[in-house]
Amino acid sequence: MEKKTRLIYCILTVFISLTLVGFPIYAQEAAVSVNELIEHSADYNGKSISITGEAIGECLERGEFDWVNISDGSNAIGIWMSKKDAAMITCYGDYKYTGDTVIITGTFYEACPEHGGEPDIHCQTLIISKVGELKNEKIPVAKILLAAGFASSALFLYVAYRQIFRKKA
Amino acid sequence: MSVRSAEIISYYAGYVILGTSLLMIIPVVTALLSQEWVPLLDFTISMGIAASLGLIFVLLGRRTRGQAGSIQWKHGFAVAALSWIILMFLCSIPYMLSGHTYSYLDACFDVMSGFTTTGLVLTQDLDHLSNALNMWRHMLTFIGGQGMVVLALSFIVKESSGGYKFYVGEGKDIALVPNVKGTARIIWKISMVYFLFGTIVLWIAGLFIGLNPASALLHAIYMFESSWSTGGFAPMTQNIMYYHSFLYEVVTMVFFIIGSFNFGLHYAIWQGKRKEFVRNIEIQSFAITAFLATALAIAALSRTGLYMDAVSMFRRVVFNVVSAHTTTGLGSVYARQFALQWGDAGILIMVIVMLIGGSACSTAGGFKGLRVGIVFKGIISDVKKLLSSERSMRVYKFHYMKDIVLSDGLVRASALIIICYMVLFGIGTLLGTFCGYSLADSSFEAASVTGNVGLSIGITSASMPAVMKIYYILAMYLGRLEFLSVFALIGMAITGVKRIWKRKRG
Numbered sequence: 001m002e003k004k005t006r007l008i009y010c011i012l013t014v015f016i017s018l019t020l021v022g023f024p025i026y027a028q029e030a031a032v033s034v035n036e037l038i039e040h041s042a043d044y045n046g047k048s049i050s051i052t053g054e055a056i057g058e059c060l061e062r063g064e065f066d067w068v069n070i071s072d073g074s075n076a077i078g079i080w081m082s083k084k085d086a087a088m089i090t091c092y093g094d095y096k097y098t099g100d101t102v103i104i105t106g107t108f109y110e111a112c113p114e115h116g117g118e119p120d121i122h123c124q125t126l127i128i129s130k131v132g133e134l135k136n137e138k139i140p141v142a143k144i145l146l147a148a149g150f151a152s153s154a155l156f157l158y159v160a161y162r163q164i165f166r167k168k169a
Numbered sequence: 170m171s172v173r174s175a176e177i178i179s180y181y182a183g184y185v186i187l188g189t190s191l192l193m194i195i196p197v198v199t200a201l202l203s204q205e206w207v208p209l210l211d212f213t214i215s216m217g218i219a220a221s222l223g224l225i226f227v228l229l230g231r232r233t234r235g236q237a238g239s240i241q242w243k244h245g246f247a248v249a250a251l252s253w254i255i256l257m258f259l260c261s262i263p264y265m266l267s268g269h270t271y272s273y274l275d276a277c278f279d280v281m282s283g284f285t286t287t288g289l290v291l292t293q294d295l296d297h298l299s300n301a302l303n304m305w306r307h308m309l310t311f312i313g314g315q316g317m318v319v320l321a322l323s324f325i326v327k328e329s330s331g332g333y334k335f336y337v338g339e340g341k342d343i344a345l346v347p348n349v350k351g352t353a354r355i356i357w358k359i360s361m362v363y364f365l366f367g368t369i370v371l372w373i374a375g376l377f378i379g380l381n382p383a384s385a386l387l388h389a390i391y392m393f394e395s396s397w398s399t400g401g402f403a404p405m406t407q408n409i410m411y412y413h414s415f416l417y418e419v420v421t422m423v424f425f426i427i428g429s430f431n432f433g434l435h436y437a438i439w440q441g442k443r444k445e446f447v448r449n450i451e452i453q454s455f456a457i458t459a460f461l462a463t464a465l466a467i468a469a470l471s472r473t474g475l476y477m478d479a480v481s482m483f484r485r486v487v488f489n490v491v492s493a494h495t496t497t498g499l500g501s502v503y504a505r506q507f508a509l510q511w512g513d514a515g516i517l518i519m520v521i522v523m524l525i526g527g528s529a530c531s532t533a534g535g536f537k538g539l540r541v542g543i544v545f546k547g548i549i550s551d552v553k554k555l556l557s558s559e560r561s562m563r564v565y566k567f568h569y570m571k572d573i574v575l576s577d578g579l580v581r582a583s584a585l586i587i588i589c590y591m592v593l594f595g596i597g598t599l600l601g602t603f604c605g606y607s608l609a610d611s612s613f614e615a616a617s618v619t620g621n622v623g624l625s626i627g628i629t630s631a632s633m634p635a636v637m638k639i640y641y642i643l644a645m646y647l648g649r650l651e652f653l654s655v656f657a658l659i660g661m662a663i664t665g666v667k668r669i670w671k672r673k674r675g
Contacts, residue, residue, distance in 0.1 A: 007431065026179060038503045041510075045224070056296040060379035060413060064283025067379070067413045069405070071296050075503070076406045078413050095205060095299040110510075116415055143210040143266070150217025156189075157224035164231060 022166035031103070038168035041110035041119060049108045051077070051121065052129065055089045055099040070104060079104055080115065081123035092134030171668075174661065177244045178251060180230025185252040186259065187223030195308060208301035209497050211266035215602050219259045228310040246657030248316045250650060256317065257281050257642075260309060261665040267302050269293050271631045274638055281642045283309035285649035286532055287640070288401020288463035288498035288623025295406045300387060303404045305393040311651075314428070315360050320353065359435045360397065367393035367424050371417070378414040392417075394422035396640065397448045398532040401498025403624030406609025409488075409499045415480070418488055421499060429455075429495035430529030431539075433570050448568045451528045454538035454545070459494050466490045469514040489624070496524040498623020505627045508610055516609050519624070524594060524615040534621025535650055536590040538632050539569065547580035556673030570664040589652050593644050594619040604634050648670070 053072035060067040068079045068087035071093070081104075094100030103132045106123040107117075187627040200209035240661065260283075261276035270276040275291040282289045283306055292298070292306075312320060319655070368389045388404060395402045405411040409418055427435075434452070437445040437454040446452055466486050476482045487500045507516060526535010552567040565575040571581075594615050601611025606628055618641045638640030647655055 033318075035413070035505075039503050039509070041506075057411065058381060062379060062413075067353065069407060069411055071406060076296065078407070078410065093296060095203075095297055110479060113477060113481065113483070116484040116503075117476045117478075118410060118413065119506070120413075121200060137205075137207055139206050139210070141205070143214065145666075147210045147213040147217065150214055150221060152217075153218045154220035154224065156222050157228070161224050161228060165230065165234065 023158050033119060034070075034072050034077045036074075037077070037108055038075065041108075044108045045110040047108060048105065048124070049121070052101065052103045054093045054101055055091070055132070056093040058092050059086050059089065070102065078115075078118065078120045080108065080112075081106075081126065084127040086124055088126055088128055089136045093132065095135075096137070097134055098132050100128050100132040103127040103129050133156055150156065174244060174247075175206075175665075176230040177233050178230070178247050179226045180233035181244075181248045182252045183223050183226025183228075183230060185223075185248070186219055186226060186255060189256055189260065190219030190223055190319065192233065192312065192476065193263075193305075194309065196301040196305040199304040200340060201595060202298065203300040205299045205301050207301040208263070208267065210632065211263045211307070212301060213261070213264065215262040218262060222255075226606050243657050243661055246653060247575050247661050250655045250658035252318050253284060253646060253650065255282075257284065258555050260305075261286075263302060263305055267299065269295075269298060269302070274573075274635060275631055278638050278642055279306070280309060281645050282623065283400065284313035284536065284632050285312045285401065285621045285645040286310050286398045286400040286496070286623075287515055287618065287645045288395070289625055289629045289645075290402070291638070293548075293631065295404065298404070303391060304385070305463045306385070306402055307391040307400070307404075309400050311360075311364075311394035311398045312402030314400065315356055318352070321359065348511065355436055356432050356614045359432060359439070363397055363424070363427070364592050365391060370420055372408040374414070374416050375412075378412055378417060388412075392421055393424060395499065396421040396497065397428040397430050399425050399497040399527060399534070399621075400532075401492075401500075409543050410503075413466050417486060418484060418501060422488060422491060425497040425499065426491065429497070429531055430532040431528040431530050435528060435571065445451045445570065449568045450542040450546075451538040453495070455528065458522065458525055458538070458541070459491060462488050462610065463487050463492060466515055466518045469512060469518065473512065475510055490518065490522060493519050493622055493624055494525065494527070496526045496620050498617070500624050505517035505623040507613065507624070507626045508607075513609060516613050516626070519594065520616040523613075523624070524590065526620045536587045539588055542567065543575070543580055543583040544587065545619065546575055547577075547583075550575055551642060566623065586651060590619055590648065593647055597640060599636060600640055601628065604637055614641075615644070619648050621645060621648050 010142065031052050034051065034053070036099045037044050037049065037051070047067070051072060053070035053076075056069050056071045056076060061083075064083065065080055066083055068081055068086055068089060069076050070079055089100050089102060091097055091100050103126070104121060104123050106121045107118075110119050111117040112120045114124075128131050193212050195214045197209060197216065198208070200212060201402050248292075257277050257280050260280045261273060264270050264276035264279055265273050269292045270279065271291075271293065278289070278291045282291075289309070296344075298306075368386075371389035371393050372386050375388050376382060380388060391402070391404045392409075394400065397644055401408075403409060403411065404501055409421060412418075430453055431449070434445060434449055463486070467482055467524050470476060470482070470486050476485055485502055488499075492501075501511075507519065511519070524535055526537055527533025529537045529539040544567065552566075553563070566572045567575055593610075597615030597619060598608070598612045600617060606614075610626045610628055614628040615624070617624050617626075628637075
């Protein structure tokens with residue numbers, strides 16, 4: 001066999017081996033949506049999965065572990081994680097803030113026996129992919145004008161109401 | 170409908186609208202305290218529109234002032250039915266302005282869901298909702314549970330005669346004291362005492378499960394309002410699952426069970442008549458159906474092997490069955506889990522309990538345990554009559570605050586309302602299947618809207634067909650007002666149109 005052909009075979013073998021070894025890991029831990037997890041919960045039950053989403057609400061401290069709720073836009077789910085992992089999240093999403101975007105790798109349970117049959121994820125690794133921030137609340141001028149307009153009309157009608165009913169009385 | 174009737178309806182509906190506009194002060198204050206400036210403007214706009222419209226309605230019917238004696242039953246029914254429609258449109262404005270709904274129809278859907286204590290949601294991204302809008306959503310469901318029309322008219326309008334007709338028009342028919350103002354005030358007193366107690370209990374529970382003090386208080390207010398009024402709303406997307414707490418689930422469960430009881434029963438117990446709790450036909454009916462449904466659901470779900478221990482079974486099965494039976498709609502599983510994991514038996518059990526619902530004259534929906542009890546006793550008495558001698562004349566009675574004779578008319582009236590509910594449920598199921606959903610999914614969702622429950626199997630979403638959204642709004646509305654008021658309003662509208670038509674031809 002020619003040296004060149006042998007080299008091609010070698011590269012192909014390495015590539016195929018890497019693909020065969022790497023694919024199950026990729027397949028197992030490819031980011032899935034929360035709705036996908038719920039819809040195919042039996043398939044994912046007890047398996048290692050990866051989800052990406054925004055930390056919402058607040059951290060619920062429970063002894064040595066914490067609950068953090070993650071929303072990926074399709075739905076939200078509770079992540080059971082160590083205090084050390086939870087401490088990495090500094091910003092939680094609400095009306096004023098966009099929470100940290102996190103990539104969670106962990107084990108999914110469709111009915112977690114440890115947590116009263118709840119569908120949850122037990123976190124193994126947590127990566128902050130984007131730090132959350134304060135939202136810029138812009139006040140539209142049109143809303144100010146509308147508020148002033150309708151408040152004035154209500155006041156005007158109230159004056160008319162008072163006058164009409166005072167006359168009647 | 171005569172001009173006189175139109176004026177009476179306009180006058181009282183105007184006061185109901187005005188009362189609701191005044192309630193918007195609470196989210197305005199919430200927005201101020203939370204420094205949410207855009208929601209503050211949204212509620213100022215909404216309040217301005219509602220107050221203006223309310224005043225216009227009152228002024229249009231100004232000749233009615235001081236003539237409360239001229240109110241007839243049809244007016245009471247029409248005011249209740251019309252006020253709910255107008256309020257739905259007005260109370261949707263803050264939702265629409267917030268940008269959290271895709272359309273005005275979605276906003277109206279959520280408001281009707283709140284008013285009727287259903288709890289189905291089309292509002293998007295609940296996790297980023299302002300405190301002001303969250304306060305408004307939960308307030309609507311709390312007020313809807315006790316009765317908006319009664320609240321507004323009892324506290325704003327001075328004349329109290331004729332009030333009973335509005336009270337009945339809103340689907341409540343128990344007189345705790347001789348005048349309706351007193352009855353409405355007792356209902357509100359009971360609710361407010363429970364509100365204070367429930368909020369404190371849930372606040373402590375919230376602190377215990379790791380919420381910070383300020384948000385624990387807000388969550389306590391929201392979750393109490395939702396539980397007590399058997400509403401089903403929650404401030405977060407995950408509903409009760411957001412808290413991951415057995416304690417929080419048990420506390421809310423206690424409140425929604427108590428909330429589904431008749432206000433008359435609460436009042437009787439407050440007055441020391443504790444035996445009423447055991448003798449009451451509704452409590453007996455609820456205890457039997459709740460026990461049977463829970464036992465059957467546990468049996469059905471244990472075959473799946475999904476929940477292997479008692480705690481899981483209680484938190485995921487018992488909680489949801491009782492939530493459905495009391496027409497609360499707080500869910501401790503994801504909507505799609507009902508479809509994917511509960512199986513046909515589980516879904517059927519849920520459909521049945523959602524249709525039965527809670528007690529009459531409570532915050533709960535459904536065709537009510539009282540009617541189930543009356544029809545059941547009616548069947549038993551008929552069988553007994555068949556088996557006994559023709560000479561024997563036995564009077565059958567049941568206990569509902571007092572001993573009541575089981576007459577054929579009463580059984581027929583109860584059966585008629587149950588038939589109306591079943592027709593509403595049947596049409597909803599048929600519509601769902603026409604729109605491409607499975608029979609099981611369609612019947613689950615139709616039972617949920619008909620019984621004002623709020624649990625979803627996954628159909629209710631912003632992407633569902635508009636015709637289904639409109640039908641669900643109608644079903645929630647009809648189910649809550651128990652048909653009569655809406656039929657009276659339609660009847661009056663038809664009569665009015667006929668009169669105009671005749672006048673034009675003549």
